[in-house]
Amino acid sequence: MGRLVVISNRVADPRKTAAGGLAVALGQALEASGGLWFGWSGRITEGGTPGEGEVNRQQAGPVQLVTVDLCRDDHDAYYERHSNGVLWPVFHYRLDLADFDGGSISGYRRVNQLFALKLKALLRPDDLIWVHDYHLIPLAAELRAMGCEQRMGFFLHIPLPPPLMLAALPEHEWLMRSLFAYDLVGLQSEADVTHFARYASDELQARAEGDHGWHAFGKTLQVQAFPIGIDVDEFQALTRQREAQDMHDQLRREYARRRLLVGVERLDYSKGLPQRLKAFRTLLQKYPENQGSATLIQIASPSRESVDAYASLRAELESLSGAINGEHGELDWMPVRYIHRNVARKRLPGLYRAAAVALVTPLRDGMNLVAKEFVAAQDPEDPGVLVLSRFAGAAEQLKEALLVNPYDTARTAEAIQRALQMPLAERQQRHQALLQRIRTHDVHWWRERFLRALQATPAQEKTV
Incomplete structure (x- = not known):
């Protein structure tokens, strides 16, 4: 060449x-x-x-x-x-x-x-x-x-x-x-x-x-x-570094009695963020056993703040987060932690590893590498579950994820509930297959x- x-x-x-x-x-x-x-x-x-x-x-x-x-x-x-x-x-x-x-x-x-x-x-x-x-x-x-x-x-x-x-x-x-x-x-x-x-x-x-x-x-x-x-080895190396481990240990201590769900993306109308929050609200309504135990950490990094469509999206997400917390929150439990700022890349593997479920539910995405990073960061002995939009390019490869239609909030809530209740053996089997695929087809x-x-x-x- x-x-x-x-x-x-x-x-x-x-x-x-x-x-x-x-x-x-x-x-x-x-x-x-x-x-x-x-x-x-x-x-x-x-x-x-x-x-x-x-x-x-x-x-x-x-x-x-x-x-x-x-x-x-x-x-x-x-x-x-x-x-x-x-x-x-x-x-x-x-x-x-x-x-x-x-x-x-x-x-x-x-x-x-x-x-x-x-x-x-x-x-x-x-x-x-x-x-x-x-x-x-x-x-x-x-x-x-x-x-x-x-x-x-x-x-x-x-x-x-x-x-x-x-x-x-x-x-x-x-x-x-x-x-x-x-x-x-x-x-x-x-x-x-x-x-x-x-x-x-x-x-x-x-x-x-x-x-x-x-x-x-x-x-x-x-x-x-x-x-x-993604570079699987590089991302797994990040998972072992101090910043990621500190993040993981902090979340484990802070949410010792909770099940963590996580979403990480740039604030963009293609990412299906309002639909995701509505699905989480449906989860709390339809499956009340998650009251007081399931917490969604949603990171939406700032993006194109001066554009009207993005400003409207931010306002909608803040309103939805507040409404869910107001309807379902308790003195010692906030169901949604909405974070509108950047989180250092070195800390993200710790966040992924601490989560029981990742919600990667864009309305349309070319690939979506967060889905692959979540898989790479998991503990193979006790892995989390990936809930993935069928409209992400990654869905063609990651068949062992729970594939959802993000426009259908009721069915998405059902998939989240299934992920939260999934037996360890099934989680391990799905994770092993996903990890093998992202490692074989890496960057x-x-x-x-x-x-x-x-x-x-x-x-x-x-x-x-």
């Missing part, structure tokens, strides 16, 4: 543990090839000229980190209004929350052109290029237009919606056609691959070729599911499988 070039919206130093498992996994491949990681610097220059940006370079061992500053107009159009204001809600099936009239698509295209221009000057003929996520879908098409002929792959970390939802996007044909500038497109789940196949056939009149190929515009594109995983397996598939595609001049 030639040099690996990774492009993502944000760049992280792979040597730093706080960067997370994905950065570490990519970093290993980048280090092996003396690679390049390219993206936005995170800096916004006030008063700058749209379509221009200063390039910054930093060396992280053998890996070169290259970033580009964005002016305020470019950042707001590309990142806030189009990537997060249009693509994110549509790809998560929330057409009602998309700002289709924001006029942001020109800024989205302009920043992808800017990135392509700055990146082209750094590329070598034998580079292997791997582009990540919805912010950068048209990047390969811009590079091809500038004459770049390297092998290029793309991975979408969020869900790909059905064709009719995609068709609601302004200029959806341009966006989806631009994927054909890649040699390989990776999606999180087989359901996502099915959605792409239907769109490609119905909207682009593409022709299926072989097991994974779609031919259109003079090019055959390979599209496959590559479900992303390193994901990286190697994608890169092997990309290398296997023929490099050829693109006409897109």
